[in-house]
Amino acid sequence: MASTHGIARTNRSRTDEQRQQDLDRIQKYRDLDDQIQLHVKQSNYSDPTLFHLTTKILRLNPEYYTIWNVRRRCLISGSLSKRSAGLWRSKASPSTSRSVTTKPSCAASSPSPSAATRPAPATSPSPKKAGESGTIPDEEEADPCNAGKEEEKDGDDEEADIAADTSLVQSELAFTIPLLIEFPKCYWVWGYRSFFLSLCDAILPAGAARDFWAAELALDSKMLTKDRRNFHAWSYRRFIVSALESTTTKNDGDESAKAKSMTESEFAYTYSMIKVDLSNFSAWHNRSNLALRLLDERGADDAARKKFLDQELELAREGLNVGPEDQSLWYYHQFLMDQITTTVGASSKGVGENGKEAKGLIAPNLSLADRRDFVDREVAEIKDLLEDYADAKLIYEALLEYGIAYRAMGESDADTANQDEMMAWLAKLKELDPLRRGRWDDLEKSLQA
Secondary structure, three states, X not given: OOEEOXXXXXXXXXXXXHHHHHHHHHHHHHHHHHHHHHHHHOOOOOOHHHHHHHHHHHHHOOOOHHHHHHHHHHHHHOOOHHHHOOOOOOOOOHHHOXXXXXXXXXXXXXXXXXXXXXXXXXXXXXXXXOOOOOOOOHHHHOOHHHHHHHHHHHHHHHHHHHHHHHHHHHHHHHHHHHHHHHOOOOHHHHHHHHHHHHHHXXXXXXXXXXXXXXXXXXXXXXXXXXXXXXXXXXXXXXXXXXXXXOOOOOOOOOOOOOOOOOHHHHHHHHHXXXXXXXXXXXXXXXXXXXXXXXXXXHOOOHHHHHHHHHHHHXXXXXXXXXXXXXXXXXXXXXXXXXXXHOOOOOOOOOHHHOHHHHOOOOOOOXXXXXXXXXXXXXXXXXXXXXXXXXXXXXHHHHHHHHHHHHHHOXXXXXXXXXXXXXXXXXXXXXXXXXXHHHHHHHHHHHHHO
Protein backbone atom coordinates (compact mmCIF):
# COMPACT_ATOMS: atom_id res chain seq x y z
CA MET A 1 0.00 0.00 0.00
CA ALA A 2 1.37 3.43 -0.97
CA SER A 3 2.22 5.85 1.81
CA THR A 4 3.25 9.46 2.27
CA HIS A 5 5.54 10.42 5.16
CA GLY A 6 4.83 7.05 6.75
CA ILE A 7 1.05 7.51 6.60
CA ALA A 8 -0.74 4.82 4.61
CA ARG A 9 -2.97 5.99 1.82
CA THR A 10 -6.47 4.62 1.80
CA ASN A 11 -9.30 4.92 -0.68
CA ARG A 12 -12.07 6.82 1.03
CA SER A 13 -15.54 7.11 -0.44
CA ARG A 14 -17.76 10.03 0.45
CA THR A 15 -21.51 10.10 0.71
CA ASP A 16 -23.59 12.59 -1.21
CA GLU A 17 -24.19 14.50 2.02
CA GLN A 18 -20.45 14.79 2.73
CA ARG A 19 -19.79 15.88 -0.82
CA GLN A 20 -22.47 18.56 -0.54
CA GLN A 21 -20.96 19.79 2.75
CA ASP A 22 -17.60 20.17 1.03
CA LEU A 23 -19.18 22.11 -1.81
CA ASP A 24 -20.93 24.40 0.68
CA ARG A 25 -17.63 25.10 2.46
CA ILE A 26 -15.95 25.86 -0.85
CA GLN A 27 -18.73 28.23 -1.84
CA LYS A 28 -18.57 29.97 1.55
CA TYR A 29 -14.84 30.42 1.15
CA ARG A 30 -15.21 31.84 -2.37
CA ASP A 31 -17.92 34.26 -1.25
CA LEU A 32 -15.67 35.56 1.53
CA ASP A 33 -12.79 35.97 -0.89
CA ASP A 34 -14.97 37.82 -3.41
CA GLN A 35 -16.18 40.25 -0.73
CA ILE A 36 -12.63 40.92 0.41
CA GLN A 37 -11.37 41.52 -3.12
CA LEU A 38 -14.23 43.97 -3.72
CA HIS A 39 -13.27 45.98 -0.63
CA VAL A 40 -9.60 45.90 -1.61
CA LYS A 41 -10.33 47.20 -5.11
CA GLN A 42 -12.20 50.10 -3.51
CA SER A 43 -9.42 50.60 -0.93
CA ASN A 44 -11.94 50.33 1.91
CA TYR A 45 -9.27 49.39 4.44
CA SER A 46 -10.79 51.60 7.13
CA ASP A 47 -14.12 49.76 6.89
CA PRO A 48 -14.50 47.43 9.92
CA THR A 49 -16.40 44.98 7.72
CA LEU A 50 -13.24 44.19 5.76
CA PHE A 51 -11.32 43.47 8.97
CA HIS A 52 -14.01 41.03 10.15
CA LEU A 53 -13.98 39.33 6.77
CA THR A 54 -10.23 38.70 7.07
CA THR A 55 -10.87 37.09 10.45
CA LYS A 56 -13.35 34.66 8.95
CA ILE A 57 -11.29 33.62 5.96
CA LEU A 58 -8.02 33.27 7.88
CA ARG A 59 -9.70 30.87 10.29
CA LEU A 60 -10.53 28.75 7.27
CA ASN A 61 -7.18 29.12 5.53
CA PRO A 62 -4.24 30.77 7.33
CA GLU A 63 -1.99 29.96 4.35
CA TYR A 64 -3.66 32.74 2.35
CA TYR A 65 -0.79 35.18 2.86
CA THR A 66 -2.39 38.02 0.87
CA ILE A 67 -5.15 38.27 3.44
CA TRP A 68 -2.62 38.74 6.24
CA ASN A 69 -1.36 41.80 4.38
CA VAL A 70 -4.91 43.06 3.96
CA ARG A 71 -5.44 42.66 7.70
CA ARG A 72 -2.32 44.71 8.41
CA ARG A 73 -3.56 47.48 6.14
CA CYS A 74 -6.92 47.48 7.90
CA LEU A 75 -5.21 48.02 11.25
CA ILE A 76 -2.84 50.69 9.94
CA SER A 77 -5.77 52.49 8.31
CA GLY A 78 -7.96 52.16 11.39
CA SER A 79 -6.75 51.49 14.93
CA LEU A 80 -3.16 52.42 14.11
CA SER A 81 -3.86 55.27 11.68
CA LYS A 82 -2.71 57.93 14.14
CA ARG A 83 0.73 56.29 14.16
CA SER A 84 1.21 56.35 10.39
CA ALA A 85 1.68 60.11 10.11
CA GLY A 86 4.92 59.98 12.05
CA LEU A 87 5.81 56.40 11.15
CA TRP A 88 5.32 55.00 14.67
CA ARG A 89 5.46 56.71 18.00
CA SER A 90 8.94 56.48 19.47
CA LYS A 91 9.34 54.52 22.68
CA ALA A 92 9.14 57.59 24.85
CA SER A 93 9.77 57.10 28.51
CA PRO A 94 6.73 57.62 30.75
CA SER A 95 8.96 59.74 32.97
CA THR A 96 9.76 62.01 30.03
CA SER A 97 6.31 62.08 28.46
CA ARG A 98 3.70 64.75 28.92
CA SER A 99 1.70 62.69 31.42
CA VAL A 100 1.52 63.75 35.04
CA THR A 101 0.07 61.85 37.96
CA THR A 102 -0.69 64.70 40.34
CA LYS A 103 -2.35 68.00 39.78
CA PRO A 104 0.03 70.90 40.47
CA SER A 105 -0.89 73.34 43.19
CA CYS A 106 -1.63 76.77 41.78
CA ALA A 107 -0.67 78.53 44.98
CA ALA A 108 2.60 76.73 45.49
CA SER A 109 3.79 76.94 41.90
CA SER A 110 5.38 79.93 40.27
CA PRO A 111 6.36 78.71 36.80
CA SER A 112 8.36 80.75 34.35
CA PRO A 113 6.50 82.26 31.41
CA SER A 114 7.90 79.61 29.07
CA ALA A 115 6.62 76.78 31.25
CA ALA A 116 3.08 78.12 31.05
CA THR A 117 3.16 78.69 27.31
CA ARG A 118 0.44 77.06 25.19
CA PRO A 119 0.15 77.29 21.40
CA ALA A 120 -2.77 79.15 19.95
CA PRO A 121 -5.54 76.95 18.50
CA ALA A 122 -5.07 76.18 14.81
CA THR A 123 -8.62 77.37 14.06
CA SER A 124 -8.14 80.83 15.51
CA PRO A 125 -9.16 83.41 12.88
CA SER A 126 -6.41 85.78 13.94
CA PRO A 127 -3.44 85.65 16.33
CA LYS A 128 -4.10 86.78 19.84
CA LYS A 129 -2.48 89.90 21.16
CA ALA A 130 0.91 89.12 22.66
CA GLY A 131 1.55 89.81 26.31
CA GLU A 132 4.69 91.11 27.94
CA SER A 133 6.55 87.88 27.22
CA GLY A 134 5.69 88.17 23.55
CA THR A 135 4.10 84.72 23.37
CA ILE A 136 0.61 84.63 24.89
CA PRO A 137 -1.90 87.08 26.35
CA ASP A 138 -1.19 88.33 29.83
CA GLU A 139 -4.34 86.84 31.32
CA GLU A 140 -3.40 83.29 30.28
CA GLU A 141 0.22 83.81 31.18
CA ALA A 142 -0.76 84.78 34.68
CA ASP A 143 -2.77 81.58 35.25
CA PRO A 144 -0.40 78.59 35.65
CA CYS A 145 -3.32 76.29 36.50
CA ASN A 146 -4.28 76.27 32.80
CA ALA A 147 -0.99 74.65 31.93
CA GLY A 148 -1.43 72.02 34.63
CA LYS A 149 -4.90 71.14 33.41
CA GLU A 150 -3.66 70.86 29.85
CA GLU A 151 -0.81 68.57 30.87
CA GLU A 152 -3.17 66.46 32.92
CA LYS A 153 -5.48 66.09 29.94
CA ASP A 154 -2.59 65.16 27.69
CA GLY A 155 -1.47 62.62 30.27
CA ASP A 156 -4.91 61.01 30.32
CA ASP A 157 -4.88 60.84 26.51
CA GLU A 158 -1.44 59.23 26.56
CA GLU A 159 -2.52 56.60 29.07
CA ALA A 160 -5.67 55.90 27.07
CA ASP A 161 -3.58 55.44 23.91
CA ILE A 162 -1.24 53.02 25.65
CA ALA A 163 -4.21 51.04 27.03
CA ALA A 164 -5.82 50.88 23.59
CA ASP A 165 -2.56 49.82 21.94
CA THR A 166 -1.98 47.14 24.56
CA SER A 167 -5.49 45.79 24.07
CA LEU A 168 -5.00 45.74 20.29
CA VAL A 169 -1.74 43.78 20.52
CA GLN A 170 -3.26 41.32 22.99
CA SER A 171 -6.27 40.82 20.74
CA GLU A 172 -4.25 40.15 17.60
CA LEU A 173 -1.83 37.79 19.32
CA ALA A 174 -4.77 35.93 20.88
CA PHE A 175 -6.37 35.63 17.43
CA THR A 176 -3.34 33.77 16.05
CA ILE A 177 -2.89 31.30 18.94
CA PRO A 178 -5.61 28.82 17.82
CA LEU A 179 -4.22 29.04 14.28
CA LEU A 180 -0.70 28.44 15.55
CA ILE A 181 -1.82 25.35 17.47
CA GLU A 182 -3.65 23.91 14.48
CA PHE A 183 -1.05 24.99 11.90
CA PRO A 184 2.27 25.06 13.81
CA LYS A 185 4.34 25.22 10.62
CA CYS A 186 2.48 27.95 8.78
CA TYR A 187 4.95 30.68 7.80
CA TRP A 188 2.31 33.41 7.71
CA VAL A 189 1.03 32.91 11.26
CA TRP A 190 4.56 33.14 12.66
CA GLY A 191 5.25 36.13 10.43
CA TYR A 192 2.14 37.98 11.62
CA ARG A 193 3.09 37.44 15.26
CA SER A 194 6.58 38.72 14.46
CA PHE A 195 5.03 41.82 12.92
CA PHE A 196 2.96 42.59 16.01
CA LEU A 197 5.75 41.86 18.44
CA SER A 198 7.97 44.29 16.53
CA LEU A 199 5.11 46.77 16.59
CA CYS A 200 5.13 46.66 20.38
CA ASP A 201 8.49 48.40 20.41
CA ALA A 202 7.08 51.22 18.32
CA ILE A 203 3.73 51.87 19.99
CA LEU A 204 4.28 50.84 23.62
CA PRO A 205 6.66 51.90 26.39
CA ALA A 206 9.73 49.68 26.65
CA GLY A 207 8.58 48.02 29.87
CA ALA A 208 5.19 47.02 28.46
CA ALA A 209 6.77 45.85 25.21
CA ARG A 210 9.25 43.69 27.07
CA ASP A 211 6.40 41.96 28.93
CA PHE A 212 4.98 40.89 25.58
CA TRP A 213 8.36 39.59 24.41
CA ALA A 214 8.85 37.61 27.64
CA ALA A 215 5.38 36.05 27.34
CA GLU A 216 6.16 35.14 23.74
CA LEU A 217 9.31 33.29 24.78
CA ALA A 218 7.22 31.21 27.21
CA LEU A 219 4.75 30.43 24.44
CA ASP A 220 7.58 29.41 22.12
CA SER A 221 8.92 27.03 24.77
CA LYS A 222 5.49 25.39 24.98
CA MET A 223 5.36 25.02 21.21
CA LEU A 224 8.78 23.35 21.23
CA THR A 225 7.62 21.03 24.00
CA LYS A 226 4.88 19.80 21.65
CA ASP A 227 7.20 19.59 18.63
CA ARG A 228 10.89 19.77 19.47
CA ARG A 229 11.92 19.82 15.80
CA ASN A 230 9.70 22.67 14.66
CA PHE A 231 12.25 24.85 12.89
CA HIS A 232 9.73 27.70 12.70
CA ALA A 233 9.60 27.82 16.49
CA TRP A 234 13.41 27.64 16.73
CA SER A 235 13.85 30.49 14.27
CA TYR A 236 11.18 32.49 16.09
CA ARG A 237 12.96 31.81 19.38
CA ARG A 238 16.17 33.40 18.07
CA PHE A 239 14.10 36.39 16.99
CA ILE A 240 12.55 36.76 20.46
CA VAL A 241 15.82 36.32 22.33
CA SER A 242 17.49 38.94 20.16
CA ALA A 243 14.69 41.40 20.99
CA LEU A 244 14.83 40.66 24.71
CA GLU A 245 18.58 41.13 24.75
CA SER A 246 18.28 44.52 23.07
CA THR A 247 15.91 45.93 25.70
CA THR A 248 16.59 46.94 29.26
CA THR A 249 15.20 45.11 32.25
CA LYS A 250 14.59 48.30 34.23
CA ASN A 251 12.12 51.11 33.77
CA ASP A 252 12.21 53.35 30.73
CA GLY A 253 14.42 56.37 31.02
CA ASP A 254 17.09 54.66 33.12
CA GLU A 255 20.11 55.13 30.90
CA SER A 256 22.28 53.07 33.24
CA ALA A 257 20.15 49.97 32.68
CA LYS A 258 21.79 47.39 30.43
CA ALA A 259 20.23 44.49 28.60
CA LYS A 260 21.20 41.08 29.95
CA SER A 261 22.63 38.49 27.59
CA MET A 262 20.68 35.25 27.35
CA THR A 263 23.45 33.24 25.71
CA GLU A 264 24.15 31.07 28.74
CA SER A 265 20.51 30.17 29.33
CA GLU A 266 19.83 29.52 25.64
CA PHE A 267 22.94 27.35 25.31
CA ALA A 268 21.73 25.31 28.29
CA TYR A 269 18.27 25.12 26.70
CA THR A 270 19.70 23.48 23.57
CA TYR A 271 21.31 20.83 25.77
CA SER A 272 18.02 20.06 27.50
CA MET A 273 16.33 19.59 24.13
CA ILE A 274 19.16 17.46 22.75
CA LYS A 275 19.12 15.11 25.74
CA VAL A 276 15.45 14.43 25.10
CA ASP A 277 15.87 13.98 21.35
CA LEU A 278 19.34 13.56 19.83
CA SER A 279 17.95 13.81 16.31
CA ASN A 280 17.09 17.49 16.60
CA PHE A 281 18.84 19.39 13.84
CA SER A 282 17.46 22.76 14.92
CA ALA A 283 18.76 22.34 18.47
CA TRP A 284 22.24 21.40 17.23
CA HIS A 285 22.15 24.31 14.81
CA ASN A 286 21.20 26.73 17.56
CA ARG A 287 24.01 25.34 19.71
CA SER A 288 26.58 25.95 16.97
CA ASN A 289 25.37 29.55 16.60
CA LEU A 290 25.75 30.19 20.33
CA ALA A 291 29.11 28.50 20.92
CA LEU A 292 31.41 31.29 19.75
CA ARG A 293 29.36 33.99 21.40
CA LEU A 294 29.30 32.05 24.67
CA LEU A 295 33.09 31.79 24.81
CA ASP A 296 33.52 35.48 24.00
CA GLU A 297 31.12 36.50 26.76
CA ARG A 298 32.87 34.24 29.24
CA GLY A 299 36.20 35.77 28.31
CA ALA A 300 37.58 32.25 27.90
CA ASP A 301 41.33 31.86 27.53
CA ASP A 302 43.03 29.35 25.21
CA ALA A 303 42.92 26.54 27.79
CA ALA A 304 39.20 27.06 28.44
CA ARG A 305 38.46 27.15 24.72
CA LYS A 306 40.35 23.91 24.12
CA LYS A 307 38.48 22.24 26.98
CA PHE A 308 35.14 23.50 25.64
CA LEU A 309 35.92 22.08 22.20
CA ASP A 310 36.85 18.73 23.74
CA GLN A 311 33.60 18.63 25.73
CA GLU A 312 31.47 19.41 22.70
CA LEU A 313 33.21 16.71 20.66
CA GLU A 314 32.50 14.24 23.44
CA LEU A 315 28.83 15.25 23.44
CA ALA A 316 28.61 14.73 19.68
CA ARG A 317 30.39 11.35 19.92
CA GLU A 318 27.93 10.17 22.57
CA GLY A 319 25.12 10.87 20.14
CA LEU A 320 26.92 9.20 17.22
CA ASN A 321 27.46 6.05 19.28
CA VAL A 322 23.68 5.79 19.58
CA GLY A 323 22.66 6.98 16.12
CA PRO A 324 25.47 7.02 13.54
CA GLU A 325 22.93 7.29 10.73
CA ASP A 326 21.54 10.57 12.07
CA GLN A 327 22.63 13.37 9.76
CA SER A 328 21.95 16.15 12.30
CA LEU A 329 24.58 14.68 14.64
CA TRP A 330 27.16 14.53 11.87
CA TYR A 331 26.48 18.15 10.92
CA TYR A 332 27.36 19.30 14.42
CA HIS A 333 30.40 17.01 14.56
CA GLN A 334 31.59 18.38 11.21
CA PHE A 335 31.10 21.91 12.48
CA LEU A 336 33.40 21.14 15.41
CA MET A 337 35.96 19.42 13.20
CA ASP A 338 35.98 22.42 10.87
CA GLN A 339 37.02 24.48 13.88
CA ILE A 340 40.06 22.20 14.17
CA THR A 341 41.03 21.55 10.55
CA THR A 342 40.57 25.09 9.23
CA THR A 343 44.04 26.29 8.27
CA VAL A 344 44.95 29.87 9.13
CA GLY A 345 48.44 30.67 7.96
CA ALA A 346 51.30 28.21 7.52
CA SER A 347 53.01 28.71 10.86
CA SER A 348 53.48 25.74 13.15
CA LYS A 349 53.20 27.97 16.21
CA GLY A 350 49.45 27.89 16.11
CA VAL A 351 46.37 28.62 14.10
CA GLY A 352 45.83 31.95 15.77
CA GLU A 353 49.11 33.63 14.89
CA ASN A 354 47.22 35.81 12.42
CA GLY A 355 44.63 37.23 14.78
CA LYS A 356 42.46 38.72 12.08
CA GLU A 357 42.13 35.50 10.09
CA ALA A 358 41.74 33.35 13.21
CA LYS A 359 38.72 35.31 14.36
CA GLY A 360 35.56 33.19 14.37
CA LEU A 361 37.07 29.91 15.60
CA ILE A 362 36.23 28.24 18.89
CA ALA A 363 39.91 27.66 19.69
CA PRO A 364 41.91 29.90 17.32
CA ASN A 365 45.25 29.36 19.07
CA LEU A 366 45.42 25.57 18.92
CA SER A 367 48.90 24.41 18.01
CA LEU A 368 49.40 22.24 14.95
CA ALA A 369 50.23 19.28 17.22
CA ASP A 370 46.97 19.78 19.14
CA ARG A 371 45.01 19.88 15.93
CA ARG A 372 46.57 16.65 14.72
CA ASP A 373 45.85 14.97 18.06
CA PHE A 374 42.18 16.00 17.88
CA VAL A 375 41.78 14.61 14.34
CA ASP A 376 43.67 11.38 15.17
CA ARG A 377 41.41 10.75 18.13
CA GLU A 378 38.17 11.50 16.29
CA VAL A 379 39.09 9.31 13.31
CA ALA A 380 39.98 6.44 15.65
CA GLU A 381 36.62 6.81 17.43
CA ILE A 382 34.72 6.86 14.14
CA LYS A 383 36.56 3.76 12.88
CA ASP A 384 35.29 1.92 15.94
CA LEU A 385 31.73 2.62 14.83
CA LEU A 386 32.31 0.49 11.72
CA GLU A 387 32.41 -2.63 13.89
CA ASP A 388 28.68 -2.29 14.59
CA TYR A 389 27.55 -0.11 11.68
CA ALA A 390 29.47 -1.35 8.63
CA ASP A 391 26.79 -0.10 6.23
CA ALA A 392 26.33 3.43 7.60
CA LYS A 393 27.17 5.69 4.66
CA LEU A 394 27.72 8.82 6.75
CA ILE A 395 30.56 7.17 8.65
CA TYR A 396 32.58 6.65 5.46
CA GLU A 397 31.87 10.19 4.30
CA ALA A 398 33.16 11.58 7.60
CA LEU A 399 36.30 9.43 7.52
CA LEU A 400 37.15 10.59 4.01
CA GLU A 401 36.46 14.24 4.82
CA TYR A 402 38.62 14.22 7.95
CA GLY A 403 41.36 12.26 6.20
CA ILE A 404 41.55 14.81 3.40
CA ALA A 405 41.60 17.66 5.93
CA TYR A 406 44.41 15.90 7.79
CA ARG A 407 46.44 15.77 4.60
CA ALA A 408 45.96 19.49 4.18
CA MET A 409 47.77 19.95 7.50
CA GLY A 410 50.90 18.34 6.01
CA GLU A 411 50.50 14.76 7.26
CA SER A 412 49.80 12.80 4.09
CA ASP A 413 51.81 9.77 5.23
CA ALA A 414 50.15 9.42 8.63
CA ASP A 415 47.82 6.56 9.53
CA THR A 416 44.91 8.97 9.74
CA ALA A 417 45.26 9.75 6.04
CA ASN A 418 46.43 6.34 4.84
CA GLN A 419 45.96 6.12 1.06
CA ASP A 420 44.93 2.46 0.91
CA GLU A 421 42.44 2.84 3.72
CA MET A 422 40.88 5.93 2.18
CA MET A 423 40.48 4.14 -1.16
CA ALA A 424 38.74 1.28 0.64
CA TRP A 425 36.32 3.71 2.27
CA LEU A 426 35.64 5.27 -1.10
CA ALA A 427 34.92 1.88 -2.67
CA LYS A 428 32.40 1.20 0.09
CA LEU A 429 30.71 4.54 -0.57
CA LYS A 430 30.32 3.66 -4.24
CA GLU A 431 28.57 0.49 -3.16
CA LEU A 432 26.30 2.17 -0.60
CA ASP A 433 25.52 5.29 -2.61
CA PRO A 434 25.51 4.44 -6.34
CA LEU A 435 23.35 7.45 -7.23
CA ARG A 436 26.32 9.71 -6.51
CA ARG A 437 28.78 7.60 -8.44
CA GLY A 438 30.03 10.61 -10.40
CA ARG A 439 30.90 12.44 -7.20
CA TRP A 440 32.83 9.46 -5.84
CA ASP A 441 34.68 9.02 -9.15
CA ASP A 442 35.82 12.65 -9.02
CA LEU A 443 36.92 12.21 -5.42
CA GLU A 444 38.89 9.10 -6.40
CA LYS A 445 40.74 11.00 -9.10
CA SER A 446 41.66 13.78 -6.65
CA LEU A 447 42.96 11.25 -4.13
CA GLN A 448 45.06 9.47 -6.72
CA ALA A 449 46.51 12.77 -7.89
